[in-house]
Amino acid sequence: MDQTKTSREVICQDALTWLQEFSETSNHSFLGSLPDISEFPGYSLEKWSEWFQSTAELILSRTSPEGVSIFFQSDIKLENLWVDKAYIIQKAAEKLGHKLIWHKIFCRVPAGHITFGRPAYSHMLCFSKTVIPDLTKSTADVIPDLGDKTWVRGMGLEASLVASHFVLNQTTTKFLVNPFCGEGSVLAAANYVGLNAIGIERSPKRAEKARLLRVADDGKSWLSA
Numbered sequence: 001m002d003q004t005k006t007s008r009e010v011i012c013q014d015a016l017t018w019l020q021e022f023s024e025t026s027n028h029s030f031l032g033s034l035p036d037i038s039e040f041p042g043y044s045l046e047k048w049s050e051w052f053q054s055t056a057e058l059i060l061s062r063t064s065p066e067g068v069s070i071f072f073q074s075d076i077k078l079e080n081l082w083v084d085k086a087y088i089i090q091k092a093a094e095k096l097g098h099k100l101i102w103h104k105i106f107c108r109v110p111a112g113h114i115t116f117g118r119p120a121y122s123h124m125l126c127f128s129k130t131v132i133p134d135l136t137k138s139t140a141d142v143i144p145d146l147g148d149k150t151w152v153r154g155m156g157l158e159a160s161l162v163a164s165h166f167v168l169n170q171t172t173t174k175f176l177v178n179p180f181c182g183e184g185s186v187l188a189a190a191n192y193v194g195l196n197a198i199g200i201e202r203s204p205k206r207a208e209k210a211r212l213l214r215v216a217d218d219g220k221s222w223l224s225a
Helices: 015-021 045-062 085-096 157-170 185-193 204-212
Strands: 008-011 028-032 069-073 076-078 081-083 099-107 121-128 175-179 196-200
Touching: 008 185, 008 204, 015 045, 015 175, 015 196, 028 045, 028 157, 045 069, 045 081, 045 085, 069 085, 069 157, 085 099, 085 121, 099 157, 121 157, 157 175, 157 185, 175 185, 185 196
Parallel strands: 008 196, 028 069, 028 175, 175 196
Antiparallel strands: 069 121, 076 081, 099 121
């Protein structure tokens, strides 16, 4: 894939401010990976859960009718309680009338291994008001490896490509928008498969990395420029 034929815009701004100002238009799908409670010092679980759900609602509300909203999230254990982020997102989607069209599990460590603090898997959920997936193009529901990550909070290469390929092959949208884009894994994967990409990241350092990140021609590794 010639990645130079696609566009990428990285906006160094608070993602919530950008989302609130963005007027939903045609041709846009979204991929959200929302910040964990660990990034909100002083927030109670209840306050963070409210923020998390309202932000998911905002992303869903800005997605084009013919597009999809994809969320990639890892659950946490907090004070010995399990926090199911997929459940919170599904509450947001149900409130706005978006239907769950698929739910995939990505293994963070090989199956059968015990982990502490964070579960051994991540969720990827896809919602839409109008898109009906072509079942002849179905892909695996359980993926054994996230793929290489550029940083500890980044999406793996395999996860980024799975989401990007679905948007390309099963929607008519040509832009994939990634609030909280970090170092740009989703943006690079979107460009690699032939989609235009828009990322929002408030950290200037990460935003600059997001502008430069590329997927290698073999689709198996990252290039920083």
